[in-house]
Amino acid sequence: MRPLLEVMDLVKTYGEGEAETRVLKGLDLQLETGELAALLGPSGSGKSTLLAILGTLMKPSSGKHVMLGEDLTKASDRDLTEFRNRHIGFVFQFHHLLPDFTALENVIFPSAVRAGRETWAARERGRELLARVGLEKRMDFLATKLSGGQKQRVAIARALMNQPELVLADEPTGNLDRGSATQVMELIAEINQNEKTTFLISTHDEKIADTCRRRIRVSDGLVE
Numbered sequence: 001m002r003p004l005l006e007v008m009d010l011v012k013t014y015g016e017g018e019a020e021t022r023v024l025k026g027l028d029l030q031l032e033t034g035e036l037a038a039l040l041g042p043s044g045s046g047k048s049t050l051l052a053i054l055g056t057l058m059k060p061s062s063g064k065h066v067m068l069g070e071d072l073t074k075a076s077d078r079d080l081t082e083f084r085n086r087h088i089g090f091v092f093q094f095h096h097l098l099p100d101f102t103a104l105e106n107v108i109f110p111s112a113v114r115a116g117r118e119t120w121a122a123r124e125r126g127r128e129l130l131a132r133v134g135l136e137k138r139m140d141f142l143a144t145k146l147s148g149g150q151k152q153r154v155a156i157a158r159a160l161m162n163q164p165e166l167v168l169a170d171e172p173t174g175n176l177d178r179g180s181a182t183q184v185m186e187l188i189a190e191i192n193q194n195e196k197t198t199f200l201i202s203t204h205d206e207k208i209a210d211t212c213r214r215r216i217r218v219s220d221g222l223v224e
């Protein structure tokens with residue numbers, strides 16, 4: 001069976017000339033559909049850079065990036081945007097919710113912007129997702145009225161809105177207390193189990209990594 005995604009000999013450098021920094025140095029990685037994987041590595045090892053490339057938010061300097069059989073290294077910016085919208089969800093350390101909007105509006109907003117309107121189906125899916133992350137009673141709360149853990153659960157619901165095959169999470173529990181972090185990881189594990197959504201989660205926290213079935217360690221620009 002072909003993997004969900006594969007990167008081969010991935011190189012990323014920032015800057016030029018004397019200021020050039022080679023962050024990824026020929027990295028290889030495969031992720032299968034349904035994996036729940038932690039991405040570990042010291043600060044500055046290139047985890048966020050790798051997530052940005054896998055999320056098609058940044059282009060590698062060289063190497064190959066294939067997902068769902070599509071060679072993304074050859075795709076135009078426009079095709080990458082469409083691919084990202086259809087297949088990839090993102091969760092960040094800071095939830096990036098819009099403060100003046102409700103939990104439900106935050107979940108459906110990205111799809112409404114893309115569709116150019118807010119559809120009834122999107123509202124239904126938004127409600128369903130918020131119920132799934134345990135926030136059925138908080139749907140109409142403004143984002144500012146939610147706790148840190150609740151905001152991060154809204155961010156997870158938002159990431160799932162378009163039924164992505166892959167969710168990339170950059171330190172999703174980095175800003176949460178231990179209890180909320182555990183709850184968020186339990187939720188991710190449940191979604192992974194029930195829907196076979198693939199998760200790649202960067203973290204510095206070994207306890208968080210322990211809740212994932214696979215550990216991927218980045219060191220000096222390569223996967224160990």
Ligand SMILES: Nc1ncnc2c1ncn2[C@@H]1O[C@H](COP(=O)(O)OP(=O)(O)OP(=O)(O)O)[C@@H](O)[C@H]1O
Pocket residue numbers: 014015021023041042043044045046047048049050
């Ligand atoms: N836009 C940029 N321009 C220049 N250098 C950059 C840029 N973004 C990242 N870097 C450098 O690339 C290296 C890897 O950064 P990256 O953020 O990918 O690491 P990380 O493993 O995610 O770190 P952390 O765990 O601290 O978040 C660092 O040395 C960083 O300074």
